[in-house]
Amino acid sequence: MVNLTINGQQIQAERELTILQAAQKVGIHIPTLCYDERLVAHGACRICVVEVKGARALMPSCSTPVAEGMVIETNSPTVIEARKEILRLMIENHPLDCLTCEKSGNCVLQDLCYEYDVKEGGFNGVKKQYPIDDSNPFFTYDPNKCILCGRCVRVDNELQCTGAINFAERGFDTHVSVFYDREFNDSVCVSCGNCVSVCPVGALMSKQPQKFRYWETQKVRTTCSYCGVGCQMDLLVKGNKVVGVEPVNVEPNDGLLCVKGKYGYRFLDHPDRLNTPLIRKDGELKEATWEEAMNLIISNMKKIKKENGPDAFGGFSSARCTNEENYLMQKLYRAVLGTNNIDHCARL
Numbered sequence: 001m002v003n004l005t006i007n008g009q010q011i012q013a014e015r016e017l018t019i020l021q022a023a024q025k026v027g028i029h030i031p032t033l034c035y036d037e038r039l040v041a042h043g044a045c046r047i048c049v050v051e052v053k054g055a056r057a058l059m060p061s062c063s064t065p066v067a068e069g070m071v072i073e074t075n076s077p078t079v080i081e082a083r084k085e086i087l088r089l090m091i092e093n094h095p096l097d098c099l100t101c102e103k104s105g106n107c108v109l110q111d112l113c114y115e116y117d118v119k120e121g122g123f124n125g126v127k128k129q130y131p132i133d134d135s136n137p138f139f140t141y142d143p144n145k146c147i148l149c150g151r152c153v154r155v156d157n158e159l160q161c162t163g164a165i166n167f168a169e170r171g172f173d174t175h176v177s178v179f180y181d182r183e184f185n186d187s188v189c190v191s192c193g194n195c196v197s198v199c200p201v202g203a204l205m206s207k208q209p210q211k212f213r214y215w216e217t218q219k220v221r222t223t224c225s226y227c228g229v230g231c232q233m234d235l236l237v238k239g240n241k242v243v244g245v246e247p248v249n250v251e252p253n254d255g256l257l258c259v260k261g262k263y264g265y266r267f268l269d270h271p272d273r274l275n276t277p278l279i280r281k282d283g284e285l286k287e288a289t290w291e292e293a294m295n296l297i298i299s300n301m302k303k304i305k306k307e308n309g310p311d312a313f314g315g316f317s318s319a320r321c322t323n324e325e326n327y328l329m330q331k332l333y334r335a336v337l338g339t340n341n342i343d344h345c346a347r348l
Helices: 019-025 077-092 108-115 151-160 194-198 259-263 290-308 323-337
Strands: 002-006 009-013 049-052 071-073 139-141 165-168 175-178 204-206 218-223 232-238 241-247 278-281 284-287 315-317 342-344
Touching (some): 009 019, 151 165, 151 194, 315 323
Antiparallel strands (some): 165 175, 232 241, 278 284
16 A cells, blocks of 8 residues: 545555546546546546646656655646646547537537536647548447547457457547548448447447437446346436447446447337237237236146146247346246256357
Protein backbone atom coordinates (compact mmCIF):
# COMPACT_ATOMS: atom_id res chain seq x y z
CA MET A 1 0.00 0.00 0.00
CA VAL A 2 1.08 3.60 -0.62
CA ASN A 3 -0.15 6.82 0.96
CA LEU A 4 -1.25 9.65 -1.29
CA THR A 5 -3.49 12.71 -1.28
CA ILE A 6 -6.19 13.35 -3.89
CA ASN A 7 -8.03 16.68 -3.74
CA GLY A 8 -6.95 17.13 -0.15
CA GLN A 9 -8.20 13.67 0.84
CA GLN A 10 -5.58 11.36 2.31
CA ILE A 11 -6.03 7.78 1.09
CA GLN A 12 -4.21 4.47 0.86
CA ALA A 13 -4.06 2.52 -2.39
CA GLU A 14 -2.50 -0.68 -3.66
CA ARG A 15 0.90 -0.06 -5.22
CA GLU A 16 -0.12 -1.56 -8.57
CA LEU A 17 -3.05 0.83 -9.11
CA THR A 18 -3.07 3.87 -11.37
CA ILE A 19 -4.17 7.31 -10.20
CA LEU A 20 -7.50 6.83 -11.99
CA GLN A 21 -8.17 3.50 -10.30
CA ALA A 22 -7.20 4.86 -6.87
CA ALA A 23 -9.53 7.84 -7.35
CA GLN A 24 -12.40 5.61 -8.48
CA LYS A 25 -12.04 3.42 -5.39
CA VAL A 26 -12.73 6.41 -3.12
CA GLY A 27 -15.51 7.84 -5.29
CA ILE A 28 -13.56 10.65 -6.98
CA HIS A 29 -14.66 11.08 -10.60
CA ILE A 30 -12.10 11.65 -13.35
CA PRO A 31 -13.48 11.86 -16.90
CA THR A 32 -12.27 9.36 -19.51
CA LEU A 33 -12.82 8.66 -23.20
CA CYS A 34 -10.25 6.07 -24.29
CA TYR A 35 -10.08 4.15 -21.00
CA ASP A 36 -11.44 0.60 -20.74
CA GLU A 37 -10.85 -1.30 -17.53
CA ARG A 38 -10.40 -4.56 -19.49
CA LEU A 39 -7.39 -3.17 -21.38
CA VAL A 40 -3.96 -1.85 -20.42
CA ALA A 41 -4.34 1.95 -20.49
CA HIS A 42 -2.45 3.82 -23.20
CA GLY A 43 -3.52 7.43 -22.58
CA ALA A 44 -4.71 8.30 -26.08
CA CYS A 45 -7.35 10.95 -25.36
CA ARG A 46 -5.64 12.78 -22.44
CA ILE A 47 -8.99 13.94 -21.05
CA CYS A 48 -8.11 12.23 -17.75
CA VAL A 49 -5.06 14.41 -17.06
CA VAL A 50 -4.46 15.48 -13.46
CA GLU A 51 -2.00 17.74 -11.68
CA VAL A 52 0.67 15.90 -9.67
CA LYS A 53 2.73 18.08 -7.33
CA GLY A 54 6.33 18.22 -8.52
CA ALA A 55 5.63 16.86 -12.01
CA ARG A 56 6.73 18.94 -15.00
CA ALA A 57 3.46 18.47 -16.86
CA LEU A 58 -0.06 17.21 -16.34
CA MET A 59 -0.17 13.43 -16.06
CA PRO A 60 -2.68 11.01 -17.66
CA SER A 61 -4.31 9.43 -14.63
CA CYS A 62 -5.31 6.26 -16.52
CA SER A 63 -1.70 5.18 -17.11
CA THR A 64 0.25 6.84 -14.28
CA PRO A 65 0.85 4.50 -11.32
CA VAL A 66 0.42 5.75 -7.78
CA ALA A 67 3.51 6.42 -5.68
CA GLU A 68 4.22 7.09 -2.03
CA GLY A 69 3.50 10.68 -0.99
CA MET A 70 1.81 11.77 -4.23
CA VAL A 71 -0.29 14.95 -3.99
CA ILE A 72 -2.85 15.06 -6.78
CA GLU A 73 -5.43 17.60 -7.91
CA THR A 74 -8.07 16.36 -10.32
CA ASN A 75 -9.99 19.62 -10.79
CA SER A 76 -7.50 22.44 -10.44
CA PRO A 77 -7.84 25.48 -12.76
CA THR A 78 -4.90 24.18 -14.82
CA VAL A 79 -6.50 20.76 -15.23
CA ILE A 80 -9.90 22.20 -16.14
CA GLU A 81 -8.40 24.50 -18.78
CA ALA A 82 -6.41 21.59 -20.25
CA ARG A 83 -9.55 19.48 -20.54
CA LYS A 84 -11.41 22.32 -22.18
CA GLU A 85 -8.64 22.71 -24.74
CA ILE A 86 -8.68 18.96 -25.47
CA LEU A 87 -12.46 19.11 -25.99
CA ARG A 88 -12.14 22.13 -28.28
CA LEU A 89 -9.63 20.24 -30.39
CA MET A 90 -11.93 17.22 -30.56
CA ILE A 91 -15.06 19.06 -31.63
CA GLU A 92 -13.15 21.31 -34.03
CA ASN A 93 -13.30 18.44 -36.48
CA HIS A 94 -16.44 16.76 -35.16
CA PRO A 95 -19.93 17.15 -36.73
CA LEU A 96 -22.10 19.15 -34.32
CA ASP A 97 -25.36 17.48 -35.33
CA CYS A 98 -26.38 16.56 -31.79
CA LEU A 99 -30.00 17.53 -32.52
CA THR A 100 -30.41 14.57 -34.88
CA CYS A 101 -27.56 12.27 -33.81
CA GLU A 102 -28.91 8.96 -32.50
CA LYS A 103 -26.14 8.85 -29.89
CA SER A 104 -27.51 11.94 -28.16
CA GLY A 105 -28.11 11.19 -24.51
CA ASN A 106 -25.49 8.45 -24.49
CA CYS A 107 -22.51 10.34 -25.90
CA VAL A 108 -19.55 10.85 -23.56
CA LEU A 109 -18.18 13.70 -25.70
CA GLN A 110 -21.53 15.50 -25.51
CA ASP A 111 -21.63 15.04 -21.73
CA LEU A 112 -18.10 16.37 -21.27
CA CYS A 113 -18.71 19.40 -23.49
CA TYR A 114 -21.79 20.16 -21.38
CA GLU A 115 -19.85 19.68 -18.13
CA TYR A 116 -16.99 21.98 -19.22
CA ASP A 117 -19.16 24.44 -21.17
CA VAL A 118 -17.42 23.87 -24.50
CA LYS A 119 -19.61 24.86 -27.47
CA GLU A 120 -17.19 24.99 -30.42
CA GLY A 121 -13.59 24.44 -31.42
CA GLY A 122 -12.79 27.92 -32.69
CA PHE A 123 -9.65 27.00 -34.66
CA ASN A 124 -11.21 27.22 -38.14
CA GLY A 125 -9.21 24.22 -39.35
CA VAL A 126 -9.76 21.83 -42.25
CA LYS A 127 -12.66 19.42 -41.82
CA LYS A 128 -12.51 15.69 -42.50
CA GLN A 129 -14.95 14.44 -45.10
CA TYR A 130 -14.95 10.66 -45.23
CA PRO A 131 -17.79 8.63 -46.79
CA ILE A 132 -20.15 6.93 -44.32
CA ASP A 133 -19.90 3.12 -44.39
CA ASP A 134 -23.43 1.67 -44.38
CA SER A 135 -22.48 -1.72 -45.80
CA ASN A 136 -22.83 -3.80 -42.64
CA PRO A 137 -26.40 -5.04 -42.05
CA PHE A 138 -26.22 -4.35 -38.32
CA PHE A 139 -24.37 -1.05 -37.84
CA THR A 140 -23.10 2.07 -39.61
CA TYR A 141 -19.67 3.70 -39.38
CA ASP A 142 -19.24 7.46 -39.70
CA PRO A 143 -15.47 8.17 -39.54
CA ASN A 144 -16.16 11.92 -39.42
CA LYS A 145 -17.49 11.51 -35.87
CA CYS A 146 -14.56 9.39 -34.73
CA ILE A 147 -12.35 11.00 -32.04
CA LEU A 148 -9.56 8.40 -32.44
CA CYS A 149 -9.83 7.18 -28.86
CA GLY A 150 -8.90 3.70 -30.10
CA ARG A 151 -11.36 1.76 -27.96
CA CYS A 152 -12.97 0.02 -30.94
CA VAL A 153 -9.60 -0.95 -32.41
CA ARG A 154 -8.26 -2.35 -29.15
CA VAL A 155 -11.42 -4.25 -28.23
CA ASP A 156 -11.55 -5.75 -31.72
CA ASN A 157 -7.88 -6.76 -31.71
CA GLU A 158 -7.22 -7.58 -28.06
CA LEU A 159 -10.54 -8.90 -26.73
CA GLN A 160 -12.61 -10.01 -29.71
CA CYS A 161 -9.39 -11.01 -31.54
CA THR A 162 -10.87 -10.61 -35.02
CA GLY A 163 -8.48 -7.96 -36.32
CA ALA A 164 -11.05 -6.40 -38.63
CA ILE A 165 -10.15 -2.75 -37.95
CA ASN A 166 -7.08 -0.68 -37.19
CA PHE A 167 -5.67 2.80 -37.59
CA ALA A 168 -4.83 3.88 -41.13
CA GLU A 169 -2.63 6.76 -42.32
CA ARG A 170 -0.83 9.20 -40.01
CA GLY A 171 -1.22 12.71 -38.65
CA PHE A 172 -4.35 14.61 -39.66
CA ASP A 173 -5.34 11.79 -42.04
CA THR A 174 -5.39 9.14 -39.30
CA HIS A 175 -8.67 7.25 -39.24
CA VAL A 176 -10.06 3.89 -38.17
CA SER A 177 -10.49 1.62 -41.14
CA VAL A 178 -10.77 -1.96 -42.33
CA PHE A 179 -7.97 -3.38 -44.48
CA TYR A 180 -7.19 -1.25 -47.56
CA ASP A 181 -10.00 1.18 -46.66
CA ARG A 182 -12.63 -1.27 -47.83
CA GLU A 183 -16.17 -1.38 -46.48
CA PHE A 184 -17.03 -3.38 -43.38
CA ASN A 185 -19.04 -5.87 -45.41
CA ASP A 186 -15.92 -6.63 -47.45
CA SER A 187 -13.74 -7.46 -44.45
CA VAL A 188 -13.19 -10.18 -41.84
CA CYS A 189 -15.65 -8.41 -39.49
CA VAL A 190 -17.95 -10.93 -37.78
CA SER A 191 -20.61 -8.28 -36.89
CA CYS A 192 -20.28 -8.94 -33.16
CA GLY A 193 -20.93 -5.25 -32.48
CA ASN A 194 -18.37 -5.05 -29.67
CA CYS A 195 -16.73 -2.06 -31.37
CA VAL A 196 -20.16 -0.41 -31.45
CA SER A 197 -20.74 -1.11 -27.76
CA VAL A 198 -17.53 0.65 -26.66
CA CYS A 199 -17.66 3.66 -29.00
CA PRO A 200 -18.12 6.74 -26.75
CA VAL A 201 -19.49 8.90 -29.59
CA GLY A 202 -21.71 8.39 -32.64
CA ALA A 203 -19.05 7.02 -35.00
CA LEU A 204 -20.25 3.42 -34.70
CA MET A 205 -24.01 3.07 -34.33
CA SER A 206 -26.34 0.08 -34.42
CA LYS A 207 -29.12 0.06 -36.98
CA GLN A 208 -32.22 0.11 -34.82
CA PRO A 209 -35.66 -1.27 -35.76
CA GLN A 210 -37.23 1.96 -34.51
CA LYS A 211 -35.94 5.40 -33.58
CA PHE A 212 -35.46 6.18 -29.92
CA ARG A 213 -33.60 8.44 -27.54
CA TYR A 214 -31.63 6.80 -24.78
CA TRP A 215 -33.48 8.73 -22.10
CA GLU A 216 -36.74 7.18 -23.36
CA THR A 217 -35.52 3.66 -22.58
CA GLN A 218 -35.06 1.58 -19.49
CA LYS A 219 -32.54 -1.21 -19.06
CA VAL A 220 -33.65 -4.73 -18.20
CA ARG A 221 -30.88 -7.15 -17.19
CA THR A 222 -31.20 -10.64 -18.66
CA THR A 223 -29.25 -13.69 -19.83
CA CYS A 224 -28.66 -14.31 -23.52
CA SER A 225 -30.54 -17.41 -24.63
CA TYR A 226 -28.63 -18.27 -27.80
CA CYS A 227 -26.14 -20.71 -26.25
CA GLY A 228 -25.07 -22.10 -22.89
CA VAL A 229 -22.39 -19.52 -22.02
CA GLY A 230 -24.86 -17.33 -20.13
CA CYS A 231 -23.72 -13.89 -21.34
CA GLN A 232 -25.22 -11.02 -19.37
CA MET A 233 -26.83 -8.16 -21.27
CA ASP A 234 -29.16 -5.23 -20.82
CA LEU A 235 -32.22 -4.97 -23.03
CA LEU A 236 -33.05 -1.38 -23.99
CA VAL A 237 -36.82 -1.21 -23.68
CA LYS A 238 -39.07 1.55 -24.99
CA GLY A 239 -42.85 1.29 -24.78
CA ASN A 240 -42.69 -2.40 -23.82
CA LYS A 241 -40.59 -3.17 -26.92
CA VAL A 242 -36.92 -4.13 -27.07
CA VAL A 243 -35.13 -1.58 -29.26
CA GLY A 244 -31.51 -2.50 -28.55
CA VAL A 245 -29.07 -4.64 -26.57
CA GLU A 246 -25.98 -3.64 -24.58
CA PRO A 247 -23.44 -6.09 -23.11
CA VAL A 248 -22.76 -5.98 -19.37
CA ASN A 249 -19.18 -5.93 -18.10
CA VAL A 250 -19.56 -8.83 -15.66
CA GLU A 251 -18.77 -12.52 -15.83
CA PRO A 252 -18.94 -14.65 -17.89
CA ASN A 253 -18.79 -12.38 -20.97
CA ASP A 254 -16.97 -9.36 -19.50
CA GLY A 255 -18.73 -6.82 -21.70
CA LEU A 256 -18.58 -8.82 -24.94
CA LEU A 257 -21.35 -10.36 -27.06
CA CYS A 258 -21.52 -12.25 -30.34
CA VAL A 259 -23.66 -11.18 -33.29
CA LYS A 260 -26.60 -13.27 -32.01
CA GLY A 261 -26.63 -11.73 -28.56
CA LYS A 262 -26.09 -8.18 -29.82
CA TYR A 263 -28.45 -8.16 -32.79
CA GLY A 264 -30.57 -11.31 -32.70
CA TYR A 265 -33.46 -9.88 -30.70
CA ARG A 266 -35.93 -8.88 -33.41
CA PHE A 267 -37.70 -12.23 -33.29
CA LEU A 268 -39.32 -10.91 -30.10
CA ASP A 269 -41.84 -8.88 -32.10
CA HIS A 270 -42.02 -11.13 -35.16
CA PRO A 271 -45.61 -11.59 -36.40
CA ASP A 272 -45.14 -15.39 -36.58
CA ARG A 273 -44.21 -15.70 -32.92
CA LEU A 274 -46.75 -17.62 -30.80
CA ASN A 275 -48.67 -15.59 -28.24
CA THR A 276 -50.56 -18.45 -26.61
CA PRO A 277 -50.27 -22.28 -26.45
CA LEU A 278 -51.97 -24.16 -29.31
CA ILE A 279 -53.93 -27.42 -28.92
CA ARG A 280 -54.95 -29.56 -31.88
CA LYS A 281 -58.73 -30.01 -31.94
CA ASP A 282 -60.49 -31.74 -34.82
CA GLY A 283 -57.30 -31.60 -36.85
CA GLU A 284 -56.71 -27.87 -36.37
CA LEU A 285 -54.51 -25.96 -33.94
CA LYS A 286 -56.61 -23.79 -31.64
CA GLU A 287 -55.50 -21.20 -29.11
CA ALA A 288 -55.64 -22.40 -25.51
CA THR A 289 -54.77 -21.22 -22.03
CA TRP A 290 -51.63 -22.37 -20.25
CA GLU A 291 -53.78 -24.33 -17.80
CA GLU A 292 -55.49 -26.21 -20.64
CA ALA A 293 -52.18 -26.98 -22.31
CA MET A 294 -50.51 -28.19 -19.10
CA ASN A 295 -53.48 -30.37 -18.15
CA LEU A 296 -53.44 -31.97 -21.60
CA ILE A 297 -49.70 -32.68 -21.38
CA ILE A 298 -49.97 -34.15 -17.87
CA SER A 299 -52.94 -36.39 -18.71
CA ASN A 300 -51.26 -37.72 -21.87
CA MET A 301 -47.98 -38.35 -20.05
CA LYS A 302 -49.77 -40.31 -17.32
CA LYS A 303 -51.63 -42.32 -19.95
CA ILE A 304 -48.48 -43.13 -21.95
CA LYS A 305 -46.53 -44.13 -18.85
CA LYS A 306 -49.33 -46.40 -17.67
CA GLU A 307 -49.78 -48.10 -21.04
CA ASN A 308 -46.16 -48.24 -22.29
CA GLY A 309 -43.84 -47.66 -19.33
CA PRO A 310 -41.39 -44.82 -18.61
CA ASP A 311 -39.00 -45.70 -21.47
CA ALA A 312 -41.69 -44.69 -23.95
CA PHE A 313 -40.57 -41.12 -23.21
CA GLY A 314 -37.58 -39.29 -24.62
CA GLY A 315 -36.48 -35.78 -23.65
CA PHE A 316 -34.33 -33.42 -25.70
CA SER A 317 -33.04 -30.32 -23.94
CA SER A 318 -31.53 -27.15 -25.34
CA ALA A 319 -28.37 -25.08 -24.97
CA ARG A 320 -30.64 -22.03 -25.17
CA CYS A 321 -31.90 -22.83 -21.67
CA THR A 322 -29.95 -21.98 -18.53
CA ASN A 323 -28.02 -24.67 -16.65
CA GLU A 324 -30.71 -24.58 -13.97
CA GLU A 325 -33.50 -25.19 -16.49
CA ASN A 326 -31.56 -28.08 -18.07
CA TYR A 327 -31.04 -29.56 -14.61
CA LEU A 328 -34.78 -29.44 -13.96
CA MET A 329 -35.43 -31.03 -17.37
CA GLN A 330 -33.30 -34.08 -16.61
CA LYS A 331 -34.79 -34.29 -13.10
CA LEU A 332 -38.27 -34.41 -14.66
CA TYR A 333 -37.29 -37.38 -16.81
CA ARG A 334 -35.08 -39.30 -14.40
CA ALA A 335 -36.90 -38.70 -11.11
CA VAL A 336 -40.53 -38.09 -12.08
CA LEU A 337 -40.99 -40.17 -15.23
CA GLY A 338 -38.33 -42.73 -14.32
CA THR A 339 -36.31 -42.93 -17.55
CA ASN A 340 -32.79 -42.07 -18.61
CA ASN A 341 -33.89 -41.18 -22.14
CA ILE A 342 -32.76 -37.58 -21.86
CA ASP A 343 -30.33 -35.87 -24.23
CA HIS A 344 -29.10 -32.42 -25.08
CA CYS A 345 -28.46 -30.60 -28.34
CA ALA A 346 -25.10 -29.33 -26.94
CA ARG A 347 -24.91 -26.57 -29.55
CA LEU A 348 -27.41 -24.80 -31.76
